[in-house]
Every structure is written in C-alpha cells, then in structure tokens.
Amino acid sequence: MIDDLYQETILDHSKRPRNHHTLAGANRKAEGYNPLCGDKLKLYLKMEGDIVSDAAFEGSGCAISTASASLMTESLKGKTREEAMKLVDKFHDLLTTDTPASRDLGKLVVFCGVRDYPARVKCATLAWHTLKSALHGSEETVTTE
Amino acid sequence: MNTLDRAVIAAGFDVERVRADFPVLNQTIHGKPLVYLDNAATAQKPRAVIDAIVKFYEVDCANIHRGVHELSQRSTAAYEETRAKVRRFLNARHKQEIIFVRGTTEGINLVTQTWGRTHLKQGDEIIIAGLEHHSNIVPWQFVCEETGARLRVIPIDERGELILEEYEKLLGPHTRMVAIGHVSNALGTINPVARIIRMAHAAGALTLVDGAQAVPHMPVDLQALDADFYAFSGHKLYGPTGIGVLYGKTELLDAMPPYQGGGDMIRTVTFEKTTYNDLPYKFEAGTPDIAGGIGLGAAVDYVTRLGIDKIGAYEHELLLYATEALEQIPGLRIIGTAREKAAVLSFVMEGIHPHDIGTVLDHQGIAVRTGHHCAQPVMDRYHIPATTRASLAFYNTAAEIDALVAGLYKVKEVFGDD
Numbered sequence: 253m254i255d256d257l258y259q260e261t262i263l264d265h266s267k268r269p270r271n272h273h274t275l276a277g278a279n280r281k282a283e284g285y286n287p288l289c290g291d292k293l294k295l296y297l298k299m300e301g302d303i304v305s306d307a308a309f310e311g312s313g314c315a316i317s318t319a320s321a322s323l324m325t326e327s328l329k330g331k332t333r334e335e336a337m338k339l340v341d342k343f344h345d346l347l348t349t350d351t352p353a354s355r356d357l358g359k360l361v362v363f364c365g366v367r368d369y370p371a372r373v374k375c376a377t378l379a380w381h382t383l384k385s386a387l388h389g390s391e392e393t394v395t396t397e
Numbered sequence: 398m399n400t401l402d403r404a405v406i407a408a409g410f411d412v413e414r415v416r417a418d419f420p421v422l423n424q425t426i427h428g429k430p431l432v433y434l435d436n437a438a439t440a441q442k443p444r445a446v447i448d449a450i451v452k453f454y455e456v457d458c459a460n461i462h463r464g465v466h467e468l469s470q471r472s473t474a475a476y477e478e479t480r481a482k483v484r485r486f487l488n489a490r491h492k493q494e495i496i497f498v499r500g501t502t503e504g505i506n507l508v509t510q511t512w513g514r515t516h517l518k519q520g521d522e523i524i525i526a527g528l529e530h531h532s533n534i535v536p537w538q539f540v541c542e543e544t545g546a547r548l549r550v551i552p553i554d555e556r557g558e559l560i561l562e563e564y565e566k567l568l569g570p571h572t573r574m575v576a577i578g579h580v581s582n583a584l585g586t587i588n589p590v591a592r593i594i595r596m597a598h599a600a601g602a603l604t605l606v607d608g609a610q611a612v613p614h615m616p617v618d619l620q621a622l623d624a625d626f627y628a629f630s631g632h633k634l635y636g637p638t639g640i641g642v643l644y645g646k647t648e649l650l651d652a653m654p655p656y657q658g659g660g661d662m663i664r665t666v667t668f669e670k671t672t673y674n675d676l677p678y679k680f681e682a683g684t685p686d687i688a689g690g691i692g693l694g695a696a697v698d699y700v701t702r703l704g705i706d707k708i709g710a711y712e713h714e715l716l717l718y719a720t721e722a723l724e725q726i727p728g729l730r731i732i733g734t735a736r737e738k739a740a741v742l743s744f745v746m747e748g749i750h751p752h753d754i755g756t757v758l759d760h761q762g763i764a765v766r767t768g769h770h771c772a773q774p775v776m777d778r779y780h781i782p783a784t785t786r787a788s789l790a791f792y793n794t795a796a797e798i799d800a801l802v803a804g805l806y807k808v809k810e811v812f813g814d815d
Binding site for chain 2: 254257258263266267288289290291292312313314315316369372375
C-alpha cells in the first residue's frame with residue numbers, strides 16, 4: 253500500500269520540514285546532489301568539540317528526501333561524531349537489508365517502507381550521504397551515484 | 398466508451414483492436430489495469446515484432462553476409478530487407494544510406510567521431526538547440542574538446558519553441574554543422590526542421606537531425622527535408638531495443654572514415670594495409686543485432702499498415718484531450734506549450750515533487766517518466782529540477798487519460814495541504 257511508503261510522519265516532515273534554514277555559526281557544511289532527480293541539498297552542522305550541537309538543511313526535494321533530511325537533522329542533535337556515523341550505517345541497513353531495525357533509529361524507522369521501492373532508496377539516503385561528507389569535513393558535492 | 402474513442406473509431410482508427418496487438422498492455426499493476434504513458438522512453442512492441450524475433454531465433458538463425466548456407470542466406474535477406482523497408486518508410490534516396498547502429502545515440506556518435514574528427518578545426522562552430530537530449534549535446538562536446546570547435550546553442554522561449562531570429566544570428570561563416578532534435582523528448586515541441594535545414598544550407602553548413610521522437614509519430618520524408626544526417630531508434634518505433642538507424646547522404650558517407658574496425662567493414666586485409674567495404678557496410682563492423690534488425694523491419698511494416706498519418710492524427714486528438722483535461726487540475730502547470738507539439742505532456746504540480754507523483758501514479762497502475770528526461774538544460778531553462786512526463790502512443794485511449802487525471806487527484810489527496 254502507498255501508505256506504507258508515505259507514512260504520516262514522513263508526510264508531516266515533508267510538508268513542514270524541521271531545521272530547514274541556514275545555520276548561523278555552522279562549522280561544517282556539505283552539499284549533496286541526486287543526479288537522478290536533480291535534487292540538491294545543503295547541510296549545515298555546528299560541532300562543539302566532538303558533539304553535533306545543531307544541524308540544519310536547505311534545498312527542496314521529493315517528500316522522501318525532504319522528510320529524511322528533516323528527521324535526520326532532528327536526530328543528530330546531541331550526538332557525538334561517532335554516534336552520528338553509526339546512525340548513517342544503521343539507517344542505510346534499514347533501507348537496504350531485512351535486518352530488524354535498530355532501536356537507535358527512533359522515529360527514523362518510518363522509512364522502513366522505502367525498502368520496497370528500490371528506485372526511491374537514493375531519495376532517502378541523499379541527506380545521509382551529505383552528512384557523511386560533512387562529518388569528514390570535505391566540502392565537495394557528494395552525489396548519490 | 399469515451400466520446401473521443403467513438404469519434405476516432407468513426408475516423409477509421411479502432412484503438413481497442415490496435416491494443417490487442419500489444420501483449421504487454423494486457424496486465425494489471427498493483428491491482429489496476431496498466432496505463433502505459435512512458436512511450437517517449439520506449440514504446441511497447443506489437444505481437445508482429447515479437448513473432449519476427451522469435452521466428453529468427455527458432456527458424457532462421459545464422460550470421461549474415463558470410464555463409465553460403467541456407468540459414469545464412471535467409472537471415473541476410475531478412476536483415477537487408479529491413480534496410481529497404483526503412484529506405485521506403487523515410488523516403489531516402491538509396492538503400493546504402495541506411496546504416497544500422499544501436500540507436501540514435503550511436504548514430505550521432507558515429508557522425509561526431511568520423512565526420513567531426515576529420516572535418517572540424519579550431520574556430521569552427523556547431524549549432525544545437527536548447528531543447529536537445531543529452532545524446533545530441535555530449536557527443537558534440539567531445540569532438541569540440543578534441544578539435545577546438547565551439548558549440549553554440551539556439552535559445553528557446555517560454556512556450557518551448559526555438560527562437561529562430563537567434564538561430565539566424567548564430568549562423569555564419571564558421572558554422573559547420575547544425576544538429577537539431579526533430580521533436581523534443583522533454584517538452585514535445587516539433588521543431589521546424591525543414592526551415593532550419595534550409596537556413597543551415599544557405600549558410601554553407603551541414604545538418605544532422607535527431608529523429609528519435611519524430612519517426613514514431615509523424616511522416617518523415619528525408620529527401621523533402623534534405624537533412625544531411627538523420628538518426629532514430631528502433632525501440633521508440635515499436636521495434637526492439639539495440640537497433641537504430643543513421644541515415645547519411647552518400648557523398649558525405651563516402652568521404653568519411655570508418656567508425657569501428659572489424660569484420661564486415663573491410664574489403665581486403667593484409668598486415669600492411671586494409672581497404673574498406675562499400676556503403677553501408679563500411680560503417681557496420683562486427684556481427685550486428687540481426688534479430689533486432691529483423692524486428693525493426695516488422696515494426697516498420699506494422700506502423701506502415703496502420704498508417705503513420707493516421708497514427709499522427711489520432712495522437713494529436715489524444716494530446717488535445719489530455720491537455721484540456723490536465724489544465725483543469727488546480728496547481729498543475731504544463732511545461733512546453735509549443736504551437737506545434739507531439740503527444741508529450743510534461744508538467745509540474747505545485748508543492749509536489751515529480752518523484753512522489755510518479756510513485757503514487759505507479760500505485761494506480763500508471764507508468765509515467767519523472768526526472769530531467771536526459772535534458773537538464775531544458776529543466777534549467779524553466780528553473781525546475783524535474784517534471785512528470787506523460788508521453789502518448791496510438792494505443793493509448795481517452796479512458797487512460799481519465800485514469801491519469803484521477804491518479805493526479807489521488808496525488809493531491811496524499812500530498813495536498815491539510
């Protein structure tokens with residue numbers, strides 16, 4: 253069913269994305285690009301030591317990619333760099349494997365339905381590819397290809 | 398039955414009978430009847446094409462132009478017959494001007510890599526249009542980089558039509574080639590290619606036409622157009638994938654070096670020197686897609702039997718019906734409103750991304766294309782990342798357009814403001 257993909261939380265975050273702005277005082281920045289659909293995303297992180305103290309994003313995409321970026325920025329706040337990197341892997345597993353969802357994912361489990369839509373996995377992972385690049389401190393545009 | 402369908406049957410086009418020729422159309426997707434509206438990407442294949450391919454593999458399979466045995470003679474005859482059919486279908490002057498390639502993309506690459514590399518130099522100019530598919534941009538960029546030639550682009554207006562006054566300004570003593578899409582895959586614009594070719598010739602330039610989106614939907618007369626090169630793909634003409642045609646004028650093809658080296662394209666080979674075969678074989682190295690070629694012949698027969706004029710007229714009626722229906726949907730904007738248009742409807746919906754539209758429509762059994770349609774400069778022109786595109790064929794019905802409209806209201810229901 254279409255509702256399994258577009259769960260209520262995803263629709264809510266796509267229509268009213270959280271942290272959808274530039275970020276004053278951001279010290280990490282990265283851009284992501286999905287050549288398949290032309291979506292572009294800018295991610296801003298404010299790191300205090302090893303902790304992500306704030307995160308925000310700009311750009312518009314499909315409902316899946318916007319909601320993914322919105323929920324991702326929410327879930328990042330307060331995490332250490334290492335915790336954030338682990339979350340990237342767990343989120344990726346959620347979309348591409350049948351392993352039971354990690355409890356650390358919290359609200360992010362709403363993306364489990366994307367697994368059944370291989371053509372849409374890249375929409376959901378765009379923000380996360382960009383996060384990896386931001387955490388690595390590289391300024392280059394990452395693509396989902 | 399819809400009123401439009403009835404009217405069209407009265408005009409001699411029985412769409413339900415035609416649909417029965419296409420096995421793939423008879424299925425459900427997510428529990429709904431398949432509505433296939435992605436014909437500009439690839440068209441479906443009639444039973445006659447599928448049967449021709451099966452017959453080749455079951456009865457006639459052998460390599461061509463080689464053996465003296467019966468099967469080789471049969472396969473050679475069937476493959477070469479397609480060349481004759483394509484010549485007739487497009488009214489080329491000679492059979493040898495029909496060169497088999499993998500598709501439009503390879504046809505254009507053949508010209509850029511042979512003619513382009515030997516005829517272009519620093520300061521020369523190639524003119525393309527702002528509507529081009531990437532396959533008529535990137536091969537020219539390759540050869541420009543290699544030779545120092547320069548790419549110039551005819552801009553398009555808000556409707557998606559070429560601005561011919563700008564084209565006239567671009568034409569000049571440095572123009573060597575005008576390479577233009579006949580019909581835009583992204584917007585459906587039918588370009589005035591006959592006029593564009595005349596203007597190019599008057600300026601002393603050659604012309605190449607990307608006919609991928611034109612040949613399946615309208616009559617094309619190569620001698621009347623006077624194009625120097627013309628390329629199209631079999632799979633968009635209801636034929637198989639992997640086969641297409643590059644047409645070129647004999648005198649130009651003769652003066653061009655070969656494209657790829659290998660078997661079939663040679664006359665004599667010694668380790669010191671190789672001489673090349675005559676046209677068209679000079680450009681056809683290696684064993685080609687024989688089954689594809691034979692399938693393409695069956696596709697040309699099929700389209701000829703239906704009548705390309707009738708196909709075009711029916712699709713035009715369907716386009717008008719669909720345009721009116723889509724325009725009624727609040728928040729929907731059609732991108733590409735050229736006065737001369739093929740049956741392509743590219744559109745955006747306020748606040749809803751094409752990919753989400755595509756997924757929800759798929760759940761209604763409706764196949765559309767979403768994305769930039771391999772025409773990113775067109776998207777940039779309208780400041781949008783992507784569109785949703787419904788591209789029609791003669792087997793589509795007004796009832797299917799109604800299903801599309803209902804599907805789009807479902808999209809609004811899922812993503813609309815609440």
